Amino acid sequence: MENKDLLEKIKKIHFIGIGGSGMSPIAEILHHKGFVVTGSDINESDTLERVRSWGVPVIMGQKAENITDTGAELVVYSAAVKPENPELAAAQAKGIPTVERSVMLGIVTQQYRHVIAVAGTHGKTTTTSMITQIMTTGQKDPSAIIGGKLPFIGSNARVGNSDIMICEACEYVDTFLQLTPTVSIILNVDADHLEYFGSLENIIKSFHRFASKTTEALIVNGDDQSVRKALEGIPNLNVITFGLDPSNDYSVTNIIDEPKACEDFTLMYRGEKLTDIKLSIPGKHNILNALAAAATAHYYGVNPEAIAKGLNEFTGVHRRFEQLGTFQGVTVADDFAHHPTELNATLNAAMNMGYRKVWAIFQPHTFSRTYLLLDDFAEALRIPDHVVMTEILAVREVNTYGIQVQDLADKVPGSCWFPSFEEISNYVMKQAQPGDLILTLGGGDIYKCANLIVEKYKAKQ
Numbered sequence: 001m002e003n004k005d006l007l008e009k010i011k012k013i014h015f016i017g018i019g020g021s022g023m024s025p026i027a028e029i030l031h032h033k034g035f036v037v038t039g040s041d042i043n044e045s046d047t048l049e050r051v052r053s054w055g056v057p058v059i060m061g062q063k064a065e066n067i068t069d070t071g072a073e074l075v076v077y078s079a080a081v082k083p084e085n086p087e088l089a090a091a092q093a094k095g096i097p098t099v100e101r102s103v104m105l106g107i108v109t110q111q112y113r114h115v116i117a118v119a120g121t122h123g124k125t126t127t128t129s130m131i132t133q134i135m136t137t138g139q140k141d142p143s144a145i146i147g148g149k150l151p152f153i154g155s156n157a158r159v160g161n162s163d164i165m166i167c168e169a170c171e172y173v174d175t176f177l178q179l180t181p182t183v184s185i186i187l188n189v190d191a192d193h194l195e196y197f198g199s200l201e202n203i204i205k206s207f208h209r210f211a212s213k214t215t216e217a218l219i220v221n222g223d224d225q226s227v228r229k230a231l232e233g234i235p236n237l238n239v240i241t242f243g244l245d246p247s248n249d250y251s252v253t254n255i256i257d258e259p260k261a262c263e264d265f266t267l268m269y270r271g272e273k274l275t276d277i278k279l280s281i282p283g284k285h286n287i288l289n290a291l292a293a294a295a296t297a298h299y300y301g302v303n304p305e306a307i308a309k310g311l312n313e314f315t316g317v318h319r320r321f322e323q324l325g326t327f328q329g330v331t332v333a334d335d336f337a338h339h340p341t342e343l344n345a346t347l348n349a350a351m352n353m354g355y356r357k358v359w360a361i362f363q364p365h366t367f368s369r370t371y372l373l374l375d376d377f378a379e380a381l382r383i384p385d386h387v388v389m390t391e392i393l394a395v396r397e398v399n400t401y402g403i404q405v406q407d408l409a410d411k412v413p414g415s416c417w418f419p420s421f422e423e424i425s426n427y428v429m430k431q432a433q434p435g436d437l438i439l440t441l442g443g444g445d446i447y448k449c450a451n452l453i454v455e456k457y458k459a460k461q
Contacts, residue, residue, distance in 0.1 A: 006074060006107055014072035015039040016087050018058060019047045022101050023078055025145040025157030026108055031056055032159040038070040064090035072096055076104045106178035112165035116296060117179050119169040119210060120187025122342050123289045127187060128168050129317045130293035132158060134310030138302030142166050149318035176210050184214040185292050189226035190341050195368035204230045219295050222248040242291040250295040252287060263287050267294055275304035281316045283349035324450055327457030329434025334450040338365040338443030340376035347383040356435030359428050360384040361449060363442030364392040364405060371401040378411035388424055389417035393444040421449040425456060
């Protein structure tokens with residue numbers, strides 16, 4: 001059976017790890033399209049509560065009988081699921097088709113006439129969310145699959161009635177090559193996932209292959225030399241550029257720093273004013289994300305007023321400089337930044353927001369990334385006033401690099417680290433003063449440390 005024909009011949013779909021950020025939005029789309037969806041997971045979460053609210057049964061624990069008991073005709077699994085997983089093994093033993101999440105995303109997007117795929121090393125979730133909010137505000141009624149929860153829709157998925165699908169296109173292990181986008185956005189190309197790609201040159205080649213699969217238009221960061229290099233040699237390209245340089249199709253003038261480091265600017269299209277934009281999220285890096293979103297929406301005919309309204313009403317995404325509250329004068333926030341480029345952008349934004357002191361709590365993510373980008377991490381972590389670190393989160397790796405968090409701490413003057421969130425929270429809360437910002441950063445479970453700090457502050461009230 002060809003992958004593209006799978007959805008025509010089956011009705012019951014089981015998701016192994018349905019609570020995953022990449023899995024639940026696909027499950028939501030399929031559920032609302034009329035498929036019988038079931039799922040399993042090993043940890044309770046807010047996402048699972050939302051999944052159950054649709055009427056989708058979720059089984060805690062992964063057992064072979066989950067496949068037979070649910071009557072699954074197709075099983076979807078994520079890259080994190082090991083071959084020996086009992087559900088995956090049972091499905092394969094019974095001859096039930098199994099597909100990896102990125103393949104399933106490609107299958108789902110084939111059901112839509114217009115597929116808008118947002119790619120780039122950084123900023124995918126924020127930009128995908130911005131586009132979703134603008135296109136919805138602009139009455140385009142899109143469907144969307146997002147890597148984080150968008151408060152505007154209360155979910156990381158949207159089920160629309162149009163033929164437009166907006167989704168993230170992740171470069172990790174070349175998963176974005178499963179997509180055939182109508183319009184592709186390339187935000188940036190940077191050195192990341194080097195344990196897989198090996199070099200920036202190989203990452204550029206991968207983005208080249210992704211761009212080559214685009215059928216209609218490429219909306220790209222014209223200021224990024226690696227992006228431009230990725231487009232070389234592709235024939236018949238319809239390229240639309242955005243960037244701070246006025247030579248781009250979409251650019252900005254009159255940038256004004258607002259309180260809390262949110263930016264106001266005039267959006268320009270080929271030298272002519274399109275509209276004035278007032279962002280409600282901090283950081284100059286979000287000007288580029290907003291430009292990409294505005295260019296995409298404008299390409300699809302959304303009027304400038306709706307673009308300005310959508311961007312102004314966009315207040316961010318879960319775990320993207322998400323403010324969790326202010327307690328005894330101390331603000332607690334959490335951010336997904338886990339690469340030096342992201343840390344630079346987030347920490348510079350934080351330092352320009354007028355706080356007395358910024359306390360950065362950083363969780364290094366994977367041994368390979370920490371080892372290969374050690375000096376870049378150290379440079380970024382010198383930006384805030386104070387840095388506290390956790391041990392390196394292994395994720396899917398064995399420490400063949402011999403790297404330890406102390407190696408990073410040695411390069412960041414005045415920094416320290418602790419082995420547990422309990423110790424970190426106690427240390428930082430003892431030191432923080434009214435007017436300070438406590439900001440947790442990382443792509444793993446560091447948000448639990450932020451939540452613990454919030455709980456402890458609330459207990460003091």
